[in-house]
Amino acid sequence: MKITAAIAQGPDHPFAIEQIDIDDPRPDEVLVRLVATGVCHTDIFFRDLMPQPAVLGHEGAGVVEAVGSAVKKVQPGDHVVLSYGSCGTCPSCDAGAPYYCHDFGVHNASGARPDGTPTLTRDGTPLFGNFFSQSSFASHALANQTNVVKVRKDAPLELLGPLGCGVQTGAGSVMNGLEPLPGEALVVFGAGTVGLSAIMAANLIGCEPIIAVDPVAARRDLALSLGAHHGIDPTATDPVAEIKRLTGKGALHALECTGIPKVFEQAVACLAPRGTCGLIGAPPPRSTAAIDLGNLLGKGIRIRGLIEGESQIDAFIPHLVELFQDGLLPIDRLVTFYELDQINEAVADSLEGRTIKPILRMPR
Ligand SMILES: NC(=O)c1ccc[n+]([C@@H]2O[C@H](COP(=O)([O-])OP(=O)(O)OC[C@H]3O[C@@H](n4cnc5c(N)ncnc54)[C@H](O)[C@@H]3O)[C@@H](O)[C@H]2O)c1
Numbered sequence: 336m337k338i339t340a341a342i343a344q345g346p347d348h349p350f351a352i353e354q355i356d357i358d359d360p361r362p363d364e365v366l367v368r369l370v371a372t373g374v375c376h377t378d379i380f381f382r383d384l385m386p387q388p389a390v391l392g393h394e395g396a397g398v399v400e401a402v403g404s405a406v407k408k409v410q411p412g413d414h415v416v417l418s419y420g421s422c423g424t425c426p427s428c429d430a431g432a433p434y435y436c437h438d439f440g441v442h443n444a445s446g447a448r449p450d451g452t453p454t455l456t457r458d459g460t461p462l463f464g465n466f467f468s469q470s471s472f473a474s475h476a477l478a479n480q481t482n483v484v485k486v487r488k489d490a491p492l493e494l495l496g497p498l499g500c501g502v503q504t505g506a507g508s509v510m511n512g513l514e515p516l517p518g519e520a521l522v523v524f525g526a527g528t529v530g531l532s533a534i535m536a537a538n539l540i541g542c543e544p545i546i547a548v549d550p551v552a553a554r555r556d557l558a559l560s561l562g563a564h565h566g567i568d569p570t571a572t573d574p575v576a577e578i579k580r581l582t583g584k585g586a587l588h589a590l591e592c593t594g595i596p597k598v599f600e601q602a603v604a605c606l607a608p609r610g611t612c613g614l615i616g617a618p619p620p621r622s623t624a625a626i627d628l629g630n631l632l633g634k635g636i637r638i639r640g641l642i643e644g645e646s647q648i649d650a651f652i653p654h655l656v657e658l659f660q661d662g663l664l665p666i667d668r669l670v671t672f673y674e675l676d677q678i679n680e681a682v683a684d685s686l687e688g689r690t691i692k693p694i695l696r697m698p699r
């Protein structure tokens with residue numbers, strides 16, 4: 336079937352809108368007509384790393400158009416959010432932790448189905464597709480039933496795509512990962528979609544103080560209006576010293592949501608005894624960080640990676656939809672809408688800090 340897609344052509348090249356071909360769904364696959372898709376910072380990160388040409392995008396939301404013969408989970412007409420892929424059979428998937436699937440790379444960033452066959456072609460030549468088991472910068476996506484989540488029809492579908500990555504990553508890193516108690520201090524480094532979603536979740540739990548660190552004043556202001564008690568500009572103040580001043584002994588919880596190794600070092604250094612730092616931001620390949628090992632040892636500090644907010648997507652994404660519908664997770668305040676053919680503007684606005692969460696609407 337012919338579809339319209341935004342093709343990534345390399346780090347310094349604009350995305351190009353083209354007609355390409357999408358494969359028919361196999362027995363365990365779902366063809367989705369996308370209504371909209373979020374642009375996550377990870378798309379931009381991968382645009383610069385992936386073999387080109389590629390169809391990226393991994394925050395798709397749309398309506399099921401067709402299902403393979405073995406699909407029981409959804410049917411044509413259902414509203415769905417697409418999330419990350421996993422194998423379903425490895426030790427992590429068996430243990431209920433598909434976010435650490437042993438074959439995460441195969442299902443999310445190999446460019447093809449796990450068996451190596453392409454989902455997308457252009458003039459008969461395979462494109463790098465199946466990104467996060469979807470490649471949602473397109474009018475249609477082929478997903479696997481494991482990464483398709485049915486959502487209620489009264490929710491605004493065009494807003495929901497980011498629940499499949501950025502929002503669940505931030506909110507889930509707090510609710511499923513760090514699990515802070517009410518009254519405990521939590522610091523978020525980087526108030527983009529991920530960090531702001533973490534702040535909204537910490538606010539729902541009743542963490543105090545919640546501290547947002549970001550050099551962009553508008554993002555600190557938004558963080559304050561979403562529940563943060565303090566905003567710190569790291570270009571004006573040493574954030575570690577300021578966090579210690581605000582909290583006394585440091586924070587029990589810190590989340591690194593920038594992907595900058597130096598910021599990760601600050602997120603570890605600002606912790607109180609028994610504190611935990613969650614690493615969320617994707618650093619450049621082979622990054623290392625300098626950690627004061629005496630501080631780590633003496634304070635019982637814990638450091639952990641956090642993928643996709645450790646979200647069990649079939650339960651957590653509908654839960655996030657409920658929170659949004661109840662006015663408790665106002666993700667609409669992060670969003671700016673663009674048409675698919677404005678993708679280059681959306682990416683530029685995101686990189687320059689003008690837009691927090693771009694959502695691309697699909698052509699009808
Ligand atoms: N672990 C995962 O599963 C997962 C999932 C989604 C995204 N990510 C990654 O998380 C990170 C955040 O994603 P996003 O979409 O929110 O990105 P974003 O670019 O919107 O947000 C990053 C924020 O960091 C701020 N920042 C820059 N320098 C800073 C500094 N020195 N101190 C504090 N803040 C600083 C920026 O102003 C920006 O607001 C990215 O690296 C992305 O690739 C990881």
Ligand SMILES: [Zn+2]
Binds near residue numbers: 421426438
């Ligand atoms: Zn697995």
Ligand SMILES: [Zn+2]
Binds near residue numbers: 375376377393500501
């Ligand atoms: Zn993402």
